[in-house]
Amino acid sequence: MRILLNAPPGYGKSRAIAKIAAQKRRALIFVRSHLEGLQMARYVEEYGGSAGLLFGRKTLCPFGAENLLQCLKLREVGVCRAKSRRLEKPAFDIDEIYKQGACPYEVLHVSGRHNNVIILPIAYISKISNIVAISDLFEEVDFVALDEVHNLLTTVSVQDDELYSKQYCVADETPICLVLPLIGELVKKTKSLLAASASVLRHFSQIFTYFLNARFVEIEKIPGIENLEIDLIPAKIRYNTRTKSRYVELVTREVKRVYQEYGQVIVFFPNKELAMYYLSKMSDLPVSDQPLGDINHVIVTYYGSPISEGINLNVKAGVFVGFPIPNIKSRELWLKIKILYRLGFNGYKYGILFTAVNHIVQAVGRVLRDLNRERKYILFIDDRYIKYKHLLPRYLSQTLRP
Known part of the structure; x- marks a missing residue:
């Protein structure tokens, strides 16, 4: 199953992705923001799966610490009072996790590496330098979901040693490359793929189906x-x-x-x-x-x-x-x-x-x-x-x- 799904707002694309992922042995879901990621994790749990988030420290820290050094300083001066990496009861809200005495970043990362569903920011797969850090997650993965896939039809500045294929790039002061072909290379061996968006309508679908090797499915009816x-x-x-x-x-x-x-x-x-x-x-x-x-x-x-x-x-x-x-x-x-x-x-x-x-x-x-x-x-x-x-x-x- 390799599908590019176009469905209108309110259809429930996130829930559809979560339901499929929850039943898989190993699934990766890429979303736009950590708030969408937390919502997705909650849906996965509702469908019987277990999910963790591999987002950056800054987005998951209640105090905005950007690295481990800043994290330690916040704890040393007593601003951050997190003491644990585990929760007494499941929570998918940063403030709620912190109220339980745990560090949201550490909790979600620990569970992310052990649970059957891992939720990541879609920005991680836009550059080779980011992909290297998570490349091991694609080993023996059963299902990959790309939520809001329209965000991948974009360009990114890269370093000379990051050029994954010059045919997808143009020379400039800093080389500029199209992201979508890179994603296609990354997920081409995945057994199941679901790429979803409300924006990729049929007359704009060809470039996505080509690089993702996916079949276009369109749902036109909008509830209400x-x-x-x-x-x-x-x-x-x-x-x-x-x-x-x-x-x-x-x-x-x-x-x-x-x-x-x-x-x-x-x-x-x-x-x-x-x-x-x-x-x-x-x-x-x-x-x-x-x-x-x-x-x-x-x-x-x-x-x-x-x-x-x-x-x-x-x-x-x-x-x-x-x-x-x-x-x-x-x-x-x-x-x-x-x-x-x-x-x-x-x-x-x-x-x-x-x-x-x-x-x-x-x-x-x-x-x-x-x-x-x-x-x-x-x-x-x-x-x-x-x-x-x-x-x-x-x-x-x-x-x-x-």
């Missing part, structure tokens, strides 16, 4: 789709128009309208600078660049921000301003496109259009949580959502009208 309402305002949101007064007034007026009806709203902009600019224009609303819990407020953020993917937010509506085409002035982007064309893949399609659609799907996913239990609302503000509607998932495109 009858509770979703989608509107579109086909304004020409462009680099030279998006800060003009008529567009600022349009966007702020619509955000205010959506807030008054739904209370908990998230608004996405093409980049951080534009998000902060618009945030300053919404001073008459309760706005923040971070989620503030259950109170009614407007979260103002940008496509690709830390809260745009993999985070469960308590919002009832989303306003999506602009179509997030990546910065075409980026040198790294054009190097990536060059590699893609060299490998026989459409660089514009995978380097630019896939990036934009990925940002949209992930951002929309913040709104679609709990859709089967409550009414949700999405507003797109940009005429390009019609132009590129054929690239969007059906649960979005089928209701878009000019």
Whole structure:
């Protein structure tokens, strides 16, 4: 079984991965963040398996120690009072583990090397220097899962002695290499593979199925789709128009309208600078660049921000301003496109259009949580959502009208 799974937000991809992994003798699961890793470990335990996390010390230490020396100093001065590497009862929360008198980093690493399921950050397999530290884990492994696999269609800077294949790289001041082919080499002997994402739609799947040697499986139905309402305002949101007064007034007026009806709203902009600019224009609303819990407020953020993917937010509506085409002035982007064309893949399609659609799907996913239990609302503000509607998932495109 080697599958590339596309399933919409709310389908339960993480639980599906955990259920399979729990039944295996030895399984590796790669996730985006330690919070997702802790959630995955909890699911594995629910399905009868046992899981540990091999994440860095900084992410698992309650006090942010980055190395063993800092850890020891925190213990010497009494800031850290952890005394044990074992738990009295299972816990998948850093604070809860620490409350039991144990060091979360040490507990999760000890269990990680002994349990049947090991959960790791997907960043570990993006560079040879990282892979070396975990290469032994791939010996006699039964199952590998790559959650949020769209994150692997990216490039990474490497040292000259790390070049795993020059055909996947371009020369620059520092060589730039495409990550996905490296992952394909790493997992090619794995008996079972499940790579999952809400963003890898059928028309973007070929490059993933090719390098991962996997069969594409698509699940189109989204639970609770009858509770979703989608509107579109086909304004020409462009680099030279998006800060003009008529567009600022349009966007702020619509955000205010959506807030008054739904209370908990998230608004996405093409980049951080534009998000902060618009945030300053919404001073008459309760706005923040971070989620503030259950109170009614407007979260103002940008496509690709830390809260745009993999985070469960308590919002009832989303306003999506602009179509997030990546910065075409980026040198790294054009190097990536060059590699893609060299490998026989459409660089514009995978380097630019896939990036934009990925940002949209992930951002929309913040709104679609709990859709089967409550009414949700999405507003797109940009005429390009019609132009590129054929690239969007059906649960979005089928209701878009000019």
